[in-house]
Amino acid sequence: MHRRTRLALVLALIVLGGCGSAPDTSPSEGKEVPFWQAEFNGTAGSRPSDRFWNTETGNRDAEGWGNNELQYYTDDADNSALDGEGHLLISARPAPVGSELPCHTREFCPWTSARLTTEGKVALTRGRVEVRAKLPTGTGLLPAVWMLGNNGVDWPGQGEIDICEVVGGEPRTVYGTAHGPTYFNENGIGGSATLPADASRAFHVYTVDKQPHRVIWSVDGKPYFTLTPSKLPQPRDWVFEQDMHLLLNVAVGGDWPGPPDASTPSPATMTVDYVRLYGEGRA
Secondary structure (H helix, E strand, O other): OOOOOOOOOOHHHHHOOOOOOOOOOOOOOOOOOOOEOOOOEEEEEOOHHHHEEEEEOOOHHOOOOOOOOOOEEEOOOOOEEOOOOOEEEEEEEEEOOOOOEEOOOOOEEEEEOOEEOOOOOOOOEEEEEEEEOOOOOOOOOOEEEEEEOOOOOOOOOOEEEEEEEOOOOOOOOOEEEEEEEOHHHOOEEEEEEEEEOOOOOEEEEEEEEEEEEEEEEOOOOEEEEEHHHHHHHOOOOOOOOOOOOEEEEEEEEEOOOOOHHHOOOEEEEEEEEEEEEEEEEEO
């Protein structure tokens, strides 16, 4: 994971832009309504709406995304696009021969991938984020769904909540972690859950419930870790009472999880069915 860093529009936006902010308002007594959602309905090969999503690019200037990673993030449809069946695909794949994409740890990056964010466009203040996705597994892969704080402070003071990460050769383990001013990188605080099969085999709903002085991680509705200020090291600098934006990416190599090898799948694809935000926020 990167350690240095971050109801009026309806069917027209969904069809033309690839995802929508319009919540599901179909009648259902007692049904909670998201204040923003991305359902990724659109034609195959189209991009998610830039009204809500930014596509970050590069590697060398970002110092390997703070983790000496090997992927060059692009805005190419080969790396991020809709599949025409209601999903967003984020794919890591070997860089095209002769592409010469500048890398932090070597002359050229051997992989390409994508990193999408909602920074400056959509944020959760208080409430719940749900992401239904299949995450790629394999040696050297690090798919992640996460949040960064909007307080304008450099990382790690910015605050980071990792909603879900699946690391390299641990295909059935999902990690949820928080990072802040005095607890970051290997000192991040979190927990893990064990899936019934590899994370790439089936969709799961990955959830973070961000409430005042409490963050709860769940998979498929089952909580597995709760963080409160009392669990932080002194001075217990809790930085999560703020707007936080979303990030989706598939990283390759780096200090964590280590390098890919001949067994690493290509493409290695994160398939996102939906992203939904409940509670309070900005969209």
